[in-house]
Amino acid sequence: MRYLILGVTEARDENGSALPVGGTRLRALLAALALRAGRAAPVAELVDDVWAADPPHDAPAALQALVGRLRRVLGKDAITSTYGGYRLAAGPDEIDLYVFERLSREGAEQLDAGDPARAARTLRTALALWRGTALADLPDRDHGHALRPEGHRLAALERRIEADLRCVETGTGGGAGPNSLVPELMELAAAHPYDERFRAQLIRALRAEGRQADALAAYEDARRALADDLGADPGPELAALHRELLTPSRVRSGVPVPSVTAVPVSPGPHESSGPVVVHGNLRPRLNSFVGRERELSFIRADLTRSRLVTLTGPGGSGKTRLAEEVAAHGAQPAQTPTAPIPPTAQTAQTAPAAPAAPPAQEAPAAPAPEAGADAWIAELASVDDPADVPGAVLSALGLRETALLRDNREGQSPRTDPTGLLVEHLARRSRIRPFLLILDNCEHVIDAAATLAETLLTHCPQLRILATSREPLGVPGESVHPVGPLPADPAHRLFAERARAVRPGFDLGQEAAGDADAVAEICRRLDGQPLAIELAAARLRMLGPRQIADRLDDRFRLLTGGSRTVLPRQQTLRAVVDWSWDLLDEDERTALRQVSVFAGGWDLRAAEAVVTPGPSPAGPAPASARLSAADLIGALVDKSLVVATPTATGEMRYRLLETIHEYAGERAVEAPEIRAAAADAHTAYFLALVEQAEPLLRSGDQMPWIERLETELDNIRAALHRTLVTSPSEAEAVRLVLGMGWFWWLRNFRSEGLTWTERAVALGPEPADDGDPRFWPRMHLEMLWYFLVVESRPAGAVHDDEHHRVRMGRVADAFRSFGPRPPVSPDCSGRWPCSRPVRRSRPTR
Structure with a gap:
């Protein structure tokens, strides 16, 4: 054992x-x-x-x-x-x-x-x-x-x-090697800031990489932490290391010294705070990168633990730009913003006493080993055929023409296996220095991208891949990093910076009163999505912030006119969401239309009541082949169209971003039979929930049900609006209103409750007598109306109103003469209040 x-x-x-x-x-x-x-x-x-x-x-x-x-x-x-x-x-x-x-x-x-x-x-x-x-x-x-x-x-x-x-x-x-020790020691030093042994080891590992400046910075971090927090000085080991770092001639035997000067990605002098040296095809950006500092750190940390990291999120969430920033600022575990060439690569170039074995014959265009890291991006958005994915990556790396030239020079027939060429090239290059490959926009060729990623990672042990997609690749060892909305402050900064491009001098702090509130509303209603915010900021050429905010109900018409140099699907907000819609199968499209009837989110039980697979062009599928509601919601979550959030109880709650909700609603209008069935199912589900909760609101178990109804309040309001306004149904409306009466009273939503009750009362004519099946529900509804009026209006206003007295007298007579015992009401005694002078009620304690 x-x-x-x-x-x-x-x-x-x-x-x-x-x-x-x-x-x-x-x-x-x-x-x-x-x-x-x-x-x-x-x-x-x-x-x-x-x-x-x-x-x-x-x-x-x-x-x-x-x-x-x-x-x-x-x-x-x-x-x-x-x-x-x-x-x-x-x-x-x-x-x-x-x-x-x-x-x-x-x-x-x-x-x-x-x-x-x-x-x-x-x-x-x-x-x-x-x-x-x-x-x-x-x-x-x-x-x-x-x-x-x-x-x-x-x-x-x-x-x-x-x-x-x-x-x-x-x-x-x-x-x-030091390449793997540095990130590990950085984490340990952060977790144990006063442990001088880990601090000293980090300094030694940095020095072993030839990163003298970073080693000195690590010593300064240690000294400051000890002095500021503990009032102590570094111990003998740290002090001795510091002296060695300040004396260049005192480099320990066996520690290589870098002999190659690195060149930063962006122009300008090579400063210690500048970007890391990166070789590849990353393009210099023409505008600033705003926010996402924590995400950058997390993704870099992910890349030290996992060789495949996938950034997922809806269209326009900034996945591509975030991936490029990660690569441009040192994604590889051995790199920092000023990382020189790793010691292993330097030894292969500069140590004559122990030369490395010569590499295999390299294609002419492949550069010789240089300082820094390799970072290449392969943009797959324009690839229509999944079989073309390896060739697109080969072209992005500049290897297709190189391979043809080499084969012609060597008298060979051109090879037609781009995957084999990629494996051969990347296996060599990643052994020389860190190599990061970005596979951008994988969602429409997801299977081919996943297969290629797995093949490359299997045959190239030093390669790392950073993918962007609206759903995970599903490859073993993949680390998935959802790219969420920008928080409020970075979203506001992004709007202001892009606004200055079309309105120079735009400053939120100095604009007209109310503009800051309008910008906050714009960013909130656009779900903090960077592309949508940039499209909105571009509208400042002709509209003010408040005018833009007021027109967001028609956001797909408003938010057009993006950069002409980006992909067509990124030039308008509608095109961004259309791209995601086009990638869905029919069942997923039906499910997205169906969940558009929800307001404020939903749980799996509600989804199972509303979401059903739609009709297939090939005819009805057998029951065993139909996807469940959980499968369909899970597919929409994976494709970044539905947001899943854990609740305090451990269950998941789902919601649509506002832009996706509006788009799905428009698509639902195109299929009225699907929308009508989903709306009916939504009403039926929340009517059943309300009627289940109503008696329990008058019991000792009321608190969980109050919380449940509060969570679903937006959905209940949507059902009320549907049965009272958009598709009036007196029977369902009266049941919903009666079921919510106690909740409105307990949570002090009495004015709102009175509004809904008055609408229900006005929905149909008064029944003539108790032989009408509508009679008793109407009497209960009138009684609820009476209590809410008493609670919502000034004392005396009810019994001083002749219409109210006549109306309530009729209800009182009905219950006294031949009616059932009225339900317990929010009155202090629980008895019919018209048997004594009208007074304001008090809750039972």
Whole structure:
């Protein structure tokens, strides 16, 4: 048996198969027993470990029951009873924590003995045993039990990095190179800002890359953190490193010094704060990049962990520009804004004593290894045939003509396998220096792009790919980064900067009163989408901000006239969304039309009531082949047309961005039968919800239902408006209004409730007598109207109005004479109030 407690607790049999240790308490008990490695654990200690500060009434008996359950999983001999406690029949070599501690000691001894390569391997094996937080199932992880393993892990990590650094500094090999150490140490220094060992190791790793200036900056960061936060000076190790950095001649043996000067992407002097050196086909941008600072950092971090990162989002969200900014400012893990050539590449060029093996024959156009990184973008938007994707990437890299020239020179027939040429080229280039390939606009050739990405990553281990698409590629190891709306402040700045291009001197702080509010409204109603904001700003040639905001109800007509040099589908807002619509299949289009009836979002239960697959041109599909509502909503989420957000309960809630909602509504008008069926289903669902909630609003379980109705209030209002205004239905409207009466009263929405109630009362003529099926619903509706009038109007206004008195007298007579007992009302006594003088009611406490 093996017991794993460095993460979620597991037990594995001799074949390595996990045993079903289910339940938090059961895993906590196993972790507590394994922690003691065969020693007897007193009952009191086990109770503390399993239940912490909340033990059951009869804790020993509850513990005994847990032990019995655990024995049934592990075997009856796995846990033995001792005097006053229990013991797990396992030695240290069967428990991952103690295996980790043994390997850590061995690695430390090997490091002390001068064998850093072997120490690095041993310590990596030890650290690989960690699958998460140690003793994750114990309720009190701040206890010393859990703190001790975490401390040992950090110590082992520090020794492993020390071993890798010594391999680099002595040139012995066998450890990780500085290219991978720098990003790891940056994260560790950020997580442990006062740990001088990690700070010192980061400085040494930067120096090993030849990044002297960055090493000095890292020392200054460490000094400032210690001084500002702790009032302390750097210790002897950091101080000694600083002196070495200030003395160029004191470079340790084996650390290469860069001999190639890098050139930045953008023109201007090479400053330490400038962009990274990038070779490729990235175009200098003609306007500024606004916001997204956090996204840039996150995506760079993603690229240090995953070789394929996909930026997803709706059209116009800025995916392409964000990808180009990531590449232009150093996406590769070994790069920073001033990263010179990596040491491994420099050695291949400048170290005559140990020259690298000559590379295979390179195509004539392929540049020789240079300082910096390679970043190339392949724009797939114009590719119509998925089979042309590899060729488009080959052309973007400038290799198609190169390959033809080489084949002609060598007397070979032209090769027709662009994927093979890409693999050959990228495998060579990515070994020389970091190589980032951007696959832009993959959504319409998603399968071909995914296949190519997987092939290239499999055969080119040093390659990284940054893709942009409206849905993930679905390749193993892919890291998906949704590109969300711009927050308010960056959105306002983007509008102002683009506005100055058409109205020089535009300044939100100095414009006419109300312009700042208008710009905020524009950015909010355009969902913080950069392209839409830029199109709106371009309208300042002829309109003011308030005029633009007032015309956003017709946004697709308003927001046209984008740059003539961009793709046609990016020149108008409608073209942007049309592109996404054209990529949907018929079921997805039907689902998007159907969800346009929702207002303010929806959950999966509501979707299952409203969303159904539409008719197929090929005829009705068999039931087994029809997609469920969850499948269709999931497809729209994947394609960035529906936004999914987790709620406090752990469920997902879905919504359409305002622009997509308006577009989907227009498309729904084109299919009136689909829209009508969805609207009917929407009304029926929320009518059923309201009627389910109504009696519970008058019970002790009212709070969850109040919250549920508040969450769905926009949808309920939409159903009310539909049944009262757009498609009047007296029966449904009266049921909706009666179901919402208590909610309006409890949440003090009485004025709104009165408005809806008066509309319902006016919807049809008064029934003549109780033989009319509309009679009693109408009486209840009139009674609700009475209470809302009493609560919403000044005291005395009701009984001083002759019309009101006659109207309510009729209702009172109906209930007194032959009607059923009226429902409990928001009156203090719950009785019919007309039996005594009219007065303002008070809620029941």
